[in-house]
Amino acid sequence: MSRTYPRRARLAYGVTMGVAAQLAAVGLLLASAWLIVRAAEQPPVLYLMVAIVSVRFFGISRSVLRYLERLATHDVALADAVEQRVTTYVALDRAAPAGLGGLRRGDLVSRVVADVARMQDRLLRLRVPWWVGLVATLVVVGVVGVLDARSGLVILAGVAVCAIALRRLVPLVGARRSGRAEAQGRLSAEVAASAVAARELVAFGAADEARAKARAATQDAQSAQSGGASVAGMGSAIVLAVAGLTVALLAAWSAGIDPVVIGVILLAPIALVEPWDGWSEAERLRPEIAAAGERLAALAALSNPVVDPERPADLPDAYDLVVDDVVVGWEGPVTAPISFRVGEGEVVAVTGPSGVGKSTLAYALARLLPTWQGDIVLGGVPTRDILAADVRRRVGYLGQDDAVFDTSVRENLRIADPDADDDRLRAALASAGLLAAVDAMPQGLDTSVGEHGGRLSGGERQRLCLARLLLADHRVLVLDEPTEHLDAPTAAALMDDVLALAGPGGRSLVVISHSPSVLARFASVIEVRPADRPVVTHAVPV
Numbered sequence: 001m002s003r004t005y006p007r008r009a010r011l012a013y014g015v016t017m018g019v020a021a022q023l024a025a026v027g028l029l030l031a032s033a034w035l036i037v038r039a040a041e042q043p044p045v046l047y048l049m050v051a052i053v054s055v056r057f058f059g060i061s062r063s064v065l066r067y068l069e070r071l072a073t074h075d076v077a078l079a080d081a082v083e084q085r086v087t088t089y090v091a092l093d094r095a096a097p098a099g100l101g102g103l104r105r106g107d108l109v110s111r112v113v114a115d116v117a118r119m120q121d122r123l124l125r126l127r128v129p130w131w132v133g134l135v136a137t138l139v140v141v142g143v144v145g146v147l148d149a150r151s152g153l154v155i156l157a158g159v160a161v162c163a164i165a166l167r168r169l170v171p172l173v174g175a176r177r178s179g180r181a182e183a184q185g186r187l188s189a190e191v192a193a194s195a196v197a198a199r200e201l202v203a204f205g206a207a208d209e210a211r212a213k214a215r216a217a218t219q220d221a222q223s224a225q226s227g228g229a230s231v232a233g234m235g236s237a238i239v240l241a242v243a244g245l246t247v248a249l250l251a252a253w254s255a256g257i258d259p260v261v262i263g264v265i266l267l268a269p270i271a272l273v274e275p276w277d278g279w280s281e282a283e284r285l286r287p288e289i290a291a292a293g294e295r296l297a298a299l300a301a302l303s304n305p306v307v308d309p310e311r312p313a314d315l316p317d318a319y320d321l322v323v324d325d326v327v328v329g330w331e332g333p334v335t336a337p338i339s340f341r342v343g344e345g346e347v348v349a350v351t352g353p354s355g356v357g358k359s360t361l362a363y364a365l366a367r368l369l370p371t372w373q374g375d376i377v378l379g380g381v382p383t384r385d386i387l388a389a390d391v392r393r394r395v396g397y398l399g400q401d402d403a404v405f406d407t408s409v410r411e412n413l414r415i416a417d418p419d420a421d422d423d424r425l426r427a428a429l430a431s432a433g434l435l436a437a438v439d440a441m442p443q444g445l446d447t448s449v450g451e452h453g454g455r456l457s458g459g460e461r462q463r464l465c466l467a468r469l470l471l472a473d474h475r476v477l478v479l480d481e482p483t484e485h486l487d488a489p490t491a492a493a494l495m496d497d498v499l500a501l502a503g504p505g506g507r508s509l510v511v512i513s514h515s516p517s518v519l520a521r522f523a524s525v526i527e528v529r530p531a532d533r534p535v536v537t538h539a540v541p542v
């Protein structure tokens, strides 16, 4: 059924096909039973023709109907998953970076990938099996009830007992034993952390400890998984016990019923084992699906401390930057008030002891974090009155460890501007002082830079990030330790290129650095100091 139909209609069609497939399976078993019992009486073969044709019809239609059910329900589930994925990415985008502080990277990946996939099961393995099983079971109860009312009631009682036992017992035990997704999340986080830090772990002899942690997380994940298997076993046991008991009761009360009909009646509960197994599986998964839903809801509820104004001001064309009595910090204020001004095309350096809050100030300048006190004013308008995305169009930030993707130089640059042609890419590379090096690479712009830019030198990586920043055409650049990890001549060359970006009509620069040789090149150096006494701030950052 095509996607032009509404979701509800596609789902109803899928469930109807599922019910029909289930009834075909029941019909196959009952028609076969009737055929075997009746054939034993050796009637003229003409009497058996209807049953023989029925067996063929049910056998073929079951497969076709099941296929149609899968097609329709998976179509709906996949469309739901796409929506869920988009919602999750939008939530992450809204919360990043300041709102994601408490989440480990591996855990986050596990949530975004595994939990979203698990949510597909809510429809496919929880809701659809319950609806299909329930309708199919009630039809069978109705048919048996027409043949013999008391037998119909016995099967109805069996259905009720099975449904209640599965619904009550399996999730109860499952919830206690599951935690599979959490265990999987912890395992992913450990593995991701070890993979990123593998070199350091080996160098400092801490690999054994990391291995032990990963092993413990693996064992947790495995035991959560085997817990799931024993819960599945319990569900199957309940189904088989109830079906067996129902058959026994039906057999005990079968006196006086036509022998051919008895065969059909006794097989009815056996035919229902398949839909009931679907319920059992659904109940086993229910706690995991609920937990995945809660984790995704928690992600969706993450808030970003940077709140856009209700009536945003237009982004001004002017780009002089005034930092007026500003205090920054993450969970609370950490710096003493900071004030300075950078006119259009001017440069200023920011320094201060390690951990004092220089990078935090850089985040605030790019409106990635709010301030606890004071105003950051861009072109005469406080940045809190402008949409954060607009501020970031004008103010660009180059961090100490900006991401370099495992793809070509060209694609790494185009993240800043997907439409940029080679001339613009080359101009940005030239301004960042990387063009000659890229031209010397075997495939030029198409050269792959490796994971985290591993095939580039530290200086080249830094210049690549700078070129990317230049391509986005920000007017104010905040560069956080741009010469970190570079030797003195490379650092001096990079600073030459950076400072050449400023000047009348050029970009304004705020350069954060510890390095005396970098600071020596600036006429204006601002020192960030820790808050030595409690500073007056807003109750919440704005």
Ligand SMILES: Nc1ncnc2c1ncn2[C@@H]1O[C@H](COP(=O)(O)OP(=O)(O)OP(=O)(O)O)[C@@H](O)[C@H]1O
Pocket (backbone or CB within 6 Å): 101, 329, 330, 331, 334, 352, 353, 354, 355, 356, 357, 358, 359, 360, 361
């Ligand atoms: N993502 C974060 N969440 C919470 N606190 C943070 C975060 N990043 C940094 N901090 C804290 O904010 C304070 C200032 O850190 P920041 O990175 O701004 O210092 P810095 O002056 O740039 O240091 P360095 O010169 O060593 O890079 C530190 O106490 C640090 O622990």
